[in-house]
């Protein structure tokens with residue numbers, strides 16, 4: 001499928017994460033031709049990481065057998081708030097020292113093509129809508145549950161960004177007014193209860209109290225305590241670990257119930273690393289959502305796991321670039 005002008009039909013996409021960079025070269029119909037993965041090493045600062053992103057895209061081009069001159073556009077998705085009109089990453093929670101980084105200008109100068117920027121959760125919502133679990137839906141909510149909790153909204157078939165591009169931040173919905181302080185500065189956000197960071201913190205507390213010999217052993221074997229390890233202990237029958245995951249699922253369901261009432265979606269897609277826990281986390285979330293949301297809104301909604309895995313962000317950028325390059 002031809003996109004862009006002058007027969008340039010290939011799209012370059014990058015998912016910039018706190019720990020890794022994924023670059024993919026795709027055709028306009030979403031077919032992936034080549035990719036490159038490397039670690040972000042964010043501690044080296046924005047200048048070094050920008051160079052690394054450029055090299056990653058060029059490596060993906062070489063792997064795809066595509067010339068730089070045949071790119072119609074490049075698109076990058078990034079965590080945290082970004083000014084998509086200016087092509088500037090305003091700040092990023094997992095990228096220390098990233099303040100007002102003009103990433104689009106850098107890529108445009110390096111590659112000689114137009115560059116677009118989008119928040120990663122928004123890109124993921126578009127990816128699942130166009131290529132994944134939300135195909136054919138008009139009203140869709142995407143939620144990523146990993147270190148933090150992010151989200152994106154598709155309303156009437158279109159990405160809804162809000163006035164300043166931060167719409168859909170379900171992770172920062174207050175679920176306990178007097179709860180712990182969240183990374184955003186507010187008290188009692190969903191992220192402070194339902195994220196991987198929150199689950200790992202509860203696991204640490206459990207271990208400190210000597211509450212779960214299995215969790216202690218798994219953490220020792222694997223050199224640290226993560227949400228995934230708490231999930232493993234829960235799967236293996238450890239009831240205290242299961243309680244931690246269920247509590248996280250409960251709060252996720254509290255947040256989802258409000259979303260269901262406010263947006264009346266057809267589908268809520270759960271992605272991110274913690275979605276791999278499946279029903280262990282989603283079961284309690286679904287139960288709480290169903291207990292709280294309005295029956296008329298619940299009738300329409302399905303809770304589904306994401307389909308695109310690691311590619312969700314880049315596939316969203318493919319769809320957004322297709323739209324942006326359609327003259």
Ligand SMILES: [Zn+2]
Nearest residue numbers: 172182184189
């Ligand atoms: Zn917050």
